[in-house]
Amino acid sequence: MNHLVADVDAAATATYADLFDALSDPTRLAILQHLATGEHRVRDLVEHLGLAQSTVSKHLACLRDCGLVAxxxxxxxxxxxxAAAPPLAALLRAAEDLLAATGARVSLCTHLVRPEEG
Known part of the structure; x- marks a missing residue:
């Protein structure tokens, strides 16, 4: 049997993995939800999340490194x-669709997932 072997771009794959890693943490998702409602200062996020400033800053660095936060x-x-609200919202809508297709229907945040309908 002749199988076509796709070339894998290791750098592109790593970039995708970094993005999905950034979105895999509940604290980082909570930060994105807060930022979906508008601009925040670090100390505002610290207060909203109830976490240490160093913890929030660490998560923000990850989100900035991936280009999700400006x-x-x-x-x-x-x-x-x-940094990219419309594409992020589209990605999260796709994630909701995928979760629904696998039997786990959830909605992350109406501000983040459906900004154009607000």
């Missing part, structure tokens, strides 16, 4: 926002 200085604070 940061801009404002005085002595850093203001954070979603």
């Amino acid at each position: 940061a801009r200085p404002e005085g002595r604070s850093t203001v954070l926002s979603l």
Whole structure:
């Protein structure tokens, strides 16, 4: 039997894995949900999540490294926002569809998953 072997781009595969790794953590998903409602400072997220500043900063670094979160200085604070809200919303809608197809129907966050319908 003749099987076609697809070439695997190791760098592209690693980039995909990094993105899905960033989305695999409940704290990072919670941060994205908060940012879907609008801009936040790090200390706002610390307060909302009830976590240490160092923990929130570590998760934000991961999200920034993947290009999901943008940061801009404002005085002595850093203001954070979603870097790519429409594509992220589309990805999460696709994840909802996949979860529904596998028997686990859930919705992450209406602000994040359906921003165009708000």
